[in-house]
Amino acid sequence: MKIGVLAYQGSFEEHALQTKRALDKLKIDGEVIAVKRVNDLDVDGVIIPGGESTTIGIVAQRMGLLEPLKEKIMEGLPVLGTCAGAIMLAKDVSDAKVGKKSQPLIGVMDISVIRNYYGRQRESFEANVDLRSIGGGIEKVVFIRAPAIVKVFGNAKSLSQFKDVHVMVQENNLLATTFHPELSGTTIVHEYFISMIKK
Amino acid sequence: MRLYELSFNEIEEFFYKLAEVRDIIKDSGLMSFLPEKELPEIATGTARVKHAFPIFQKGGVIMDVTNVEQAGIAEDAGATSVMVLDKLPYDVRKSGGVARMADPKIIEEVMNSITIPVMAKVRIGHYYEAKLLEALGVDTIDESEVLTPADEEHHINKWEFKVPFVNGARNLGEALRRISEGASMIRTKGEAGTGNVSEAVKHMKIINAEIGALVGMSEEDRVKKAREYQVPYQLVELTAKIKRLPVVNFAAGGIATPADAALMMWLGGDGVFVGSGIFKSQDPAERARAIVLAVAGWEYPEVVLEAQKMISEQKSMMGIDIKSLKPEELLQVRGQ
Numbered sequence A: 001m002k003i004g005v006l007a008y009q010g011s012f013e014e015h016a017l018q019t020k021r022a023l024d025k026l027k028i029d030g031e032v033i034a035v036k037r038v039n040d041l042d043v044d045g046v047i048i049p050g051g052e053s054t055t056i057g058i059v060a061q062r063m064g065l066l067e068p069l070k071e072k073i074m075e076g077l078p079v080l081g082t083c084a085g086a087i088m089l090a091k092d093v094s095d096a097k098v099g100k101k102s103q104p105l106i107g108v109m110d111i112s113v114i115r116n117y118y119g120r121q122r123e124s125f126e127a128n129v130d131l132r133s134i135g136g137g138i139e140k141v142v143f144i145r146a147p148a149i150v151k152v153f154g155n156a157k158s159l160s161q162f163k164d165v166h167v168m169v170q171e172n173n174l175l176a177t178t179f180h181p182e183l184s185g186t187t188i189v190h191e192y193f194i195s196m197i198k199k
Numbered sequence B: 001m002r003l004y005e006l007s008f009n010e011i012e013e014f015f016y017k018l019a020e021v022r023d024i025i026k027d028s029g030l031m032s033f034l035p036e037k038e039l040p041e042i043a044t045g046t047a048r049v050k051h052a053f054p055i056f057q058k059g060g061v062i063m064d065v066t067n068v069e070q071a072g073i074a075e076d077a078g079a080t081s082v083m084v085l086d087k088l089p090y091d092v093r094k095s096g097g098v099a100r101m102a103d104p105k106i107i108e109e110v111m112n113s114i115t116i117p118v119m120a121k122v123r124i125g126h127y128y129e130a131k132l133l134e135a136l137g138v139d140t141i142d143e144s145e146v147l148t149p150a151d152e153e154h155h156i157n158k159w160e161f162k163v164p165f166v167n168g169a170r171n172l173g174e175a176l177r178r179i180s181e182g183a184s185m186i187r188t189k190g191e192a193g194t195g196n197v198s199e200a201v202k203h204m205k206i207i208n209a210e211i212g213a214l215v216g217m218s219e220e221d222r223v224k225k226a227r228e229y230q231v232p233y234q235l236v237e238l239t240a241k242i243k244r245l246p247v248v249n250f251a252a253g254g255i256a257t258p259a260d261a262a263l264m265m266w267l268g269g270d271g272v273f274v275g276s277g278i279f280k281s282q283d284p285a286e287r288a289r290a291i292v293l294a295v296a297g298w299e300y301p302e303v304v305l306e307a308q309k310m311i312s313e314q315k316s317m318m319g320i321d322i323k324s325l326k327p328e329e330l331l332q333v334r335g336q
Helices: A012-025 A053-062 A066-074 A084-089 A188-198 B011-030 B047-057 B068-077 B089-095 B104-113 B127-136 B172-180 B198-215 B219-229 B233-242 B258-266 B284-296 B301-309
Strands: A002-006 A031-035 A045-048 A079-082 A090-095 A109-115 A125-130 A138-143 A148-152 A157-162 A165-171 A174-177 B042-044 B061-065 B081-084 B118-123 B140-144 B165-169 B185-188 B248-250 B272-274
Touching (some): A002 A012, A012 A031, A012 A188, A045 A066, A045 A084, A045 A188, A053 A084, A053 B284, A079 A084, A084 A090, A084 A109, A084 A174, A109 A165, A109 A174, A125 A157, A125 B047, A138 B047, A148 A157, A174 A188, B011 B233, B047 B248, B061 B068, B068 B081, B068 B104, B081 B104, B104 B127, B118 B127, B127 B140, B165 B172, B172 B198, B172 B233, B185 B198, B198 B258, B258 B301, B272 B284, B284 B301
Parallel strands (some): A002 A045, A045 A079, B061 B081, B061 B272, B081 B118, B118 B140, B165 B185, B185 B248
Antiparallel strands (some): A109 A148, A125 B042, A148 A165, A165 A174
């Protein structure tokens, strides 16, 4: 199994580590590679990390990777998008303060996302979220300038909610979280993503 | 992709270790405030929340701006954050006088106009400028030698704040002192406002070499180093174990071209700060885009070449040779 992490910007190293830990835990022989160019897209699953979605989108477009990646995802390549990654996947994106802004996105998932939903870094927080729907427990995770998934429509299904919004949503081969499983003590989200690849 | 060579790969433990360092400092009487041990349902400003934020800046370019227009150009170019200043370092250098924090009205305007994080600088040791920026809600505070120091002896105790801090460093001792004071991010000092990358290169190499030396040292020698650096031994041990600074480390000071930025990534920077290099050039929008591309694709010379071709050397900022500066004109020596 070969899992790629989009590695231009953000928590790509942390995702790579957490993915390796999950593979070890599941005793699956697999490798984790950095995805930066089109020929890196020969993978079984791809992770879009947390970071700044505008930067990730602009650079992916500039490197000629955005369209090929989108095509692969539409053909069924499993993808995990966390925080900025969830924004990249969403069909509908706006900012809590600035409103709609044009930015290059993948835009394939039936979710509405509001950027910077909880506020700025001062309002970033850690909290317990319920991951029992994917075989985990109540886990402590961080939300950093996090977006919120305020609407789930079409084929998308909510897997976890926190307060009044969705924090983990799946739609077939797409998995989005607004928190950061790569910076938590549990590998359960990555294990679940690996199980999506195995199917 | 560089990976931490971890025998030590429990990420949660990593944050926990940093919190432990904070507690040790607190116990030695250096800290008057400690966040609640028992976490409420939603906890803000914890060590984990503060140290996580810079991780999402990695591989990015943080650009100095002085107004809303420049902030918009930076965001459109793909900057991961902007740093709001009253004057760009080059102009600080030219104008002389006392350099202070930027006008809060301008910082607020910038915060309301862009979606990416907004950072701002305070003078070294100036608690109250920092309190103001925290009240204003900036995403990160830079306790910066580019401004005139307010306290010649001490830095701010950053554990007292909920907002993450970034500090400059020229060597490992300086970096670890700032981390033990609560900095969530380090940047090389370089020599700001010169368009000359040589000092940033020097500082990055010194830090790398000193970490390398630490890794090869006996426990006894590390204890001695901790004393020399004036930091808790646990922090020295953590650094040796993960073979890198325990927080995100950006390159800064004199970066003016895509090639400069790629060089700093190649030397091990997690990202770059670009100050005067963009808005003191004749082609800021193109240059900003080019530097973002060069940092994201630094492993590939052909990508950096494409980035370098997007700008013109004739439009680069005029550089200042470090050797032509008098010792009292150096910004990097402020606040050790």
